[in-house]
Amino acid sequence: MNGPTAMALVFVFTMLIGVPIPFAAGLATVAGIWIADIPLTLLAQSAYTAFDAFPLTTIPMFVLAGALMEKGGMSEHLISIARRLVGAYKGGIGLVTVVSCMFFAALSGSGPATTAAIGSITIPAMLKENYKARFAGAITAAAGALGSMIPPSNLLIIYGLVAEQSIPRLFLAGIVPGLTLGVLLMLVTYLIARKNNYGGTGEPFSWRPLMGAIWEGKWAIGAPVLILGGIYAGIFTPSEAAAVAVFYALFVGLVIYRQLTVKDIFHAIRFTALMIGSVLFILGVTKAFGQLVTLYDIPESVSFLFGAFSEHPWLVLLLIAVFYIFVGMWLESIPQIIIFTAVFLPLVTSLGVDPILFGIFTVVACEVGFLTPPIGVNLFVASKIARTSVEQVSIGVLPMLIPYFVVIVLLVFFEDWVLFLPNLAFGISSH
Known part of the structure; x- marks a missing residue:
C-alpha cells in the first residue's frame, strides 16, 4: 500500500x-x-516550526479581544446602533441581527464568537416578536459566519500562514465580499420576514436617534477603526494590532462601560486558552501532514486528476467549492484550510488564480461548513440560544445559504471586485 x-x-x-x-x-x-x-522526529520538528511563526500570536490575541468585547458591553451598543438603523422594517430584529454581526465580526474575527455574542441578545428578542425559533436561530448562525470573512478574521490569518500570503492584503480582500454577504443575507431575511409578517413595529427611521446611538456606541465603533486603521496606516503589524485590541477591550470594558469584571476576564482567558490549544495542536500535526502531502507529490496527482479541466479554471474552482462544502459537513474549518490549502493552492495558482482570491474563496466555502450538520458549530450555538434542535435550525438555515452560493459563483467568475482594494492599497496589478 x-x-x-x-x-x-x-x-x-x-x-x-x-x-x-x-x-x-x-x-x-x-x-x-x-x-x-x-524518522518520527519529523512530527515534532514540524510542530516546532509551525509554532515558531510569529503571526500565529495574532490569533489568540484577537480571540481574547473578541471575548473581552463581548463581556464588556460592546455588543449591546452595536445592536443599539443597528436597531436605530434598520429596526423599523419588516424582519427588523432579524435585520438588526445581520447588521450587528457585521459590526461585531470586525471586532472578534470568529464566527462562533459572533453568533454567541449577538445571538444571546437578538434571538430572545425575535422569539418575543413570534419569530419561529428555527428562523431566529438560522439568521444568527448565517450572519455569525461573517465573523470568518470580515477582517480581522482568524481563518484568513490561518490561510495567510499556511499559504505564506500577506495577511493585510487578505484582510483588505475580505471587506467587499463580507459586506456583500451581509447585504444579501439582509435581503433574504427581509423577504422571509415579509412573507411571514415578522416585525416591522419599531420606531420609524430618524437621523437624530441614530446619531445618538452612534455617539453612545462610539467606543465600540472605534475598535475596528483603531485595529484596521492602524494596520493599513503602517502604525503596527497585524500581531501588534491584536495586542492593541486586547488593551482597548480591557480599557473600554473596565473604564468606559464598566461592565467587565474580574470573573469575565478569567472566563475570556480560559475560553481563549482552550480554543488556541486546539488550534495549536491541529496546526502542529497538520504541518507535518502538509509536508508529507508535498513529499508524496499529491498536489501533482491532484493536478493530473484535474488535467482534463485545466482549460476551464472556473470549473476547477467550482469542483473545489463542492469538495470544501461536502468535507465541511464533517471537518472543522481550521483543519480544512490547513490540510487542503497545501493540496489545492499549487493547482489553482498553476491555472492563473491569484492566491489572495483563492484565500477568500476558501474561507467563504469553509463558512458554509459553519452552517451544515453534523459539525456546524454556528448551528449548535444558535440552537442552544434559541432552545430548539440543531435539526430545526439546519432546516431554517437552508435559504440563508443562497447568499453564500451567490458569492462563491461571483468569486469564481470575477476577481477584480475582490482584488481591487488590496491592489489599490499595495499598488499591485492583478494582471
Missing part, C-alpha cells in the same frame, strides 16, 4: 470511529511517515 492511500484510509477510518480530528490527522501522518521510512 502506498503512502497517500494509507494516510487517506487511516484518516477516514479513525474519524468514522469517533477519533477527534487532530488525533486522526496525527495518526494518518504517522502512517505516512512510517511507510516513507522517515
Whole structure:
C-alpha cells in the first residue's frame, strides 16, 4: 500500500470511529511517515516550526479581544446602533441581527464568537416578536459566519500562514465580499420576514436617534477603526494590532462601560486558552501532514486528476467549492484550510488564480461548513440560544445559504471586485 492511500484510509477510518480530528490527522501522518521510512522526529520538528511563526500570536490575541468585547458591553451598543438603523422594517430584529454581526465580526474575527455574542441578545428578542425559533436561530448562525470573512478574521490569518500570503492584503480582500454577504443575507431575511409578517413595529427611521446611538456606541465603533486603521496606516503589524485590541477591550470594558469584571476576564482567558490549544495542536500535526502531502507529490496527482479541466479554471474552482462544502459537513474549518490549502493552492495558482482570491474563496466555502450538520458549530450555538434542535435550525438555515452560493459563483467568475482594494492599497496589478 502506498503512502497517500494509507494516510487517506487511516484518516477516514479513525474519524468514522469517533477519533477527534487532530488525533486522526496525527495518526494518518504517522502512517505516512512510517511507510516513507522517515524518522518520527519529523512530527515534532514540524510542530516546532509551525509554532515558531510569529503571526500565529495574532490569533489568540484577537480571540481574547473578541471575548473581552463581548463581556464588556460592546455588543449591546452595536445592536443599539443597528436597531436605530434598520429596526423599523419588516424582519427588523432579524435585520438588526445581520447588521450587528457585521459590526461585531470586525471586532472578534470568529464566527462562533459572533453568533454567541449577538445571538444571546437578538434571538430572545425575535422569539418575543413570534419569530419561529428555527428562523431566529438560522439568521444568527448565517450572519455569525461573517465573523470568518470580515477582517480581522482568524481563518484568513490561518490561510495567510499556511499559504505564506500577506495577511493585510487578505484582510483588505475580505471587506467587499463580507459586506456583500451581509447585504444579501439582509435581503433574504427581509423577504422571509415579509412573507411571514415578522416585525416591522419599531420606531420609524430618524437621523437624530441614530446619531445618538452612534455617539453612545462610539467606543465600540472605534475598535475596528483603531485595529484596521492602524494596520493599513503602517502604525503596527497585524500581531501588534491584536495586542492593541486586547488593551482597548480591557480599557473600554473596565473604564468606559464598566461592565467587565474580574470573573469575565478569567472566563475570556480560559475560553481563549482552550480554543488556541486546539488550534495549536491541529496546526502542529497538520504541518507535518502538509509536508508529507508535498513529499508524496499529491498536489501533482491532484493536478493530473484535474488535467482534463485545466482549460476551464472556473470549473476547477467550482469542483473545489463542492469538495470544501461536502468535507465541511464533517471537518472543522481550521483543519480544512490547513490540510487542503497545501493540496489545492499549487493547482489553482498553476491555472492563473491569484492566491489572495483563492484565500477568500476558501474561507467563504469553509463558512458554509459553519452552517451544515453534523459539525456546524454556528448551528449548535444558535440552537442552544434559541432552545430548539440543531435539526430545526439546519432546516431554517437552508435559504440563508443562497447568499453564500451567490458569492462563491461571483468569486469564481470575477476577481477584480475582490482584488481591487488590496491592489489599490499595495499598488499591485492583478494582471
